[in-house]
Amino acid sequence: MDRLPSADDIPSIRPLMANGSNDSRRHQSIRLLSIFGNQASEVIFATVEDKVYGFGHNRYGLLGLSTDEADIRRPRLNTTLSGQQVVNIYWSYDSCFARTLTDQWYGWGLNMYGSLGVRTPTQWSTKPLLIEELSTIAVADISCGGNHTLVLDTDGRVYGWGHNKFGQLGDQSFNNVFAPKFICDSDFQSLSCGINHSAALTTRGQVYAWGINEKGQLGCHPDGERQSAHKYSVRNEPRPVRGLPDNCRQAICGPDYTMALTSDGLVYAFGFNSWGLIRGQMTGIYYTPCLLADNVRFDTIAASRLGRLAIGVSVDNVYYFWGREPSTPEYECDPNRVLTIDQMYARYSRTNKTLKTFILKELVTKAVNKTFTMTTTTTTTDVLNDDDVYDSGDESQSITTTLSDVNSLIGKPIIDRPLVCSRETTVVNQVIKTSDNNSNNSSHNKSISDNPFVSIFMDKIFSSFNSSIDSDIVFIIDGQHIHCHQTVLRLRNKMFWQKCRSVAVEVVNNNSNNNNMKTVETIDEIHITTYSYDTFYQFVRYLYGFEPEINDSNCKSLIKLGKVYDEDLLIDRCIEYLIKN
Template sequence: MEEELPLFYGEGGKPVQATLSSLKMLDVGKWPIFSLCSEEELQLIRQACVFGSAGNEALYTTVNDEIFVLGTNCSGCLGLGDVQSTIEPRRLDSLSGKKIACLSYGSGPHVVLATTDGEVFTWGHNAYSQLGNGTTNHGLVPCHISTNLSNKQVIEVACGSYHSLVLTSDGEVFAWGYNNSGQVGSGSTANQPIPRRVTGCLQNKMVVNIACGQMCSMAVVDTGEVYVWGYSGNGQLGLGSSGNQPTPCRVAALQGIRVQRVACGYAHTLVLTEEGQVYAWGANSYGQLGTGNKSNQSYPTPVTVEKDRIIEIAACHSAHTSAAKTQGGHVYMWGQCRSQSVILPHLTHFSCTDDVFACFATPAVTWRLLSVEPDDHLTVAESLKREFDNPDTADLKFLVDGKYIYAHKVLLKIRCEHFRSSLEDNEDDIVEMSEFSYPVYRAFLEYLYTDNISLPPEEAVGLLDLATFYRENRLKKLCQQTIKQGICEENAIALLSAAVKYDAQDLEEFCFRFCINHLTVVTQTSGFAEMDHDLLKNFISKASRVGAFKN
């Protein structure tokens, strides 16, 4: 049996440093609550967290370091000073100027946030003093928690269902909140209203990582040992029994194994070793231990994922779901998958563990603070795009309509068969071009740097001519797409003529159908009146065959 505590969902997984796979792109669109935001708003997001009983609350930061919240606002967990729900993102002005280092939340929900300066702020549900401000009043606005933490820099936070942990830069753990099973680690079962340092076996230890299950707590120390305390009704402490533990106790079964990180689900625990091995223990009613069955385990049990080493584990106390990522970039999941049970690690098509919780977990919440870190590194494609028409690095310039376009010989040879031969023995650094207009030729050269074209439809006809001349078939297709998007009654005949001239059969058919569908207006345009005789003859013949002139 899993613990009798009602299943108030809320993410409580530890925050971790963003991995390389999540640096360049933060895709929050997989979480339903963000479908309420506009595309412009989503583009500005740099950190995000989804929480609540149904994934119906969210907090995010923007490129301007502003913090916004939206959702149902249960227990004032949005920190806005009221309990009104909002589908429009509202700025959290009380934290203006603060930068978020890490964030976690409990089932109430309550929120615990640490800034890059090491300060701690809490708000939301507080019936069990889980906000650490000495009261049991719900916190409608963020409260700075300084008691016993005033001279400390907090670097990591974790929340259980109704208790909170923080880790300081000097390796100390402080806890507060609900303590019915000893999850605060004080040695008693009395609730803890303010931060209190967790001592006992941790007194002289340097803690490097913390995590919380619903009603238990975990800490990894710098020697690779794991210490646990709190509720163990499902064996989630890994001590071989189901008895609660009111003070930290070392997981002896991991003797000789150096653990790097720990992650907690609702009632199960995962650890990742230095060698890239995963061990699991605790509740297993959905196969969340990945052992191939649904039997609970009170001792650490190895999880076989694949031969590649594991570099990341993921779980959060709102769910019975587990995930892991390998060094080769493969992401596996097991446990509760919506209404299904997955009892062995299953290879997904995802590239990050976050997507497992967005798409498979119940509720769809984030297991950590999603983050995009500033990254000035440019990909090869981005670097080439930046160098187009750059006189500082170019070794070739085209003179078109009296204006220069700057390029690089080696890139043109690589990207275009025409230039490979025409520039082979050409030592000139200026090439005059009179066959095509400046906008058309510039668009062609830019395409060689970017794989895209940026021209209005009427100019794209000229580029279609160039693409035909240079036998650039992909460019020819792009031109046809651009022309299709810009067709109208006034230019339909001109575009049809161009399609015939440049043997663009797909475009010709498209333009013809457009003319037939708008025949009355098209036949009244100047383009139709000035139509080439042979083209007009063919057009009328083809139109007749499709019944365009029938009453």
């Protein structure tokens, strides 16, 4: 398997990797890496010892090092973020944000339009500032645009702050916002920001867009969005994009264009066609959604709101690249090379930027993933400095990888999966262990909570699994049936539920208890041919909250299902099984 293109393969880091140097050993412990800015000019990384470093051009203090010094050529310790257990870093054109394991948020960089969300009148801040109002929001999704940011909480509420001259925040105004502001309630499941426009995907598969529309970013002609009080074509509230199917499962903003991926694997795009991002021609504007390639079915797509490169992975695992480099759609298929779509962006981006922050290793203090064994010896110091991670040649750090075969099964390095840090996931991770022998669901050991009300609710969920009495969807595998409930599936995994809805066949079931009264029920039937009965039974059973019963015959397929439907906990269970066996 290829190494991550975020370490030795990146020119801005390679000179620091001389064998035997402190920088080299620091590189060995990198667990989180972000490369961004003009021409990949800023680099921020965190180590497994919870130290955060930065180096690069430091435009607007984007390295967060509490200095406006330019061209910092060697990694310098970030004394504000070190020790805060940073789990992710996000960035807009001129601002950066960090999220900690305890859901504290920090912002630094340019603040001219309120981009940092801290109510501070300063033009910029070189020191990470705590965003107190954001720390009270259970953030499920975040997207940073040119100089504006939108977040979605776990209840579907949208908040935003920053530049709003073109209505890109969607708050029905054109005023800049200097702290997280409630925008609207929604049924959005994801958000995406371009430079001056925004888009969202609903749970029903619709795409909404708002902000500037001078280049067709919103999927309609600019004349249709002219406002007498504004000289540009703009929209300051979310509205559906016309001409798109209602079965979309991804919506992504580029700098001044928008792409949508449907559940059928089709990609639609609209907006400014710079460098052939929408069609093969190098220029032009597409005001309405147009089909990108009707002969390809995509599994996922990715693009940067600040770059000119787009990437797609087809359902048969072919990589497609289009935009600035290469300038026309191309593909390569190598069964021996497995990369995530984020790794591919870093590899094929002309400036070796990362599409988002790479999560390479877990925090030492977290210690929940058994994918590698780690021995770390550090010197305790009272004052943080650049070299306090490795003060002597006697210190050692060894990482012994024992799961190279598992890596190839998952299709990406295990340590490349993001840390789970959302408040919503905390409950999901408390898996309920049970033994039902494929039929009896009455015996189970509930570890989720001692709350009797939760126990009563979970008892009902358990007893409803594979019950034909009130199910409204049935999976048929090799003549055997698995009875489920669409409401449970939708709440548990919306991606899986949407896939079920797209392939289900409705069957009318006439239930007559007597000759005078008949009740008509509609049941969705889905025939499964890709997976065995045992594999699919354990997967759906896991979605209902049961501990999956993993064995040699279903482990690989369960890992694949976990990858397809973003069920990291299921993948972890399979990894644990492989380690033990």
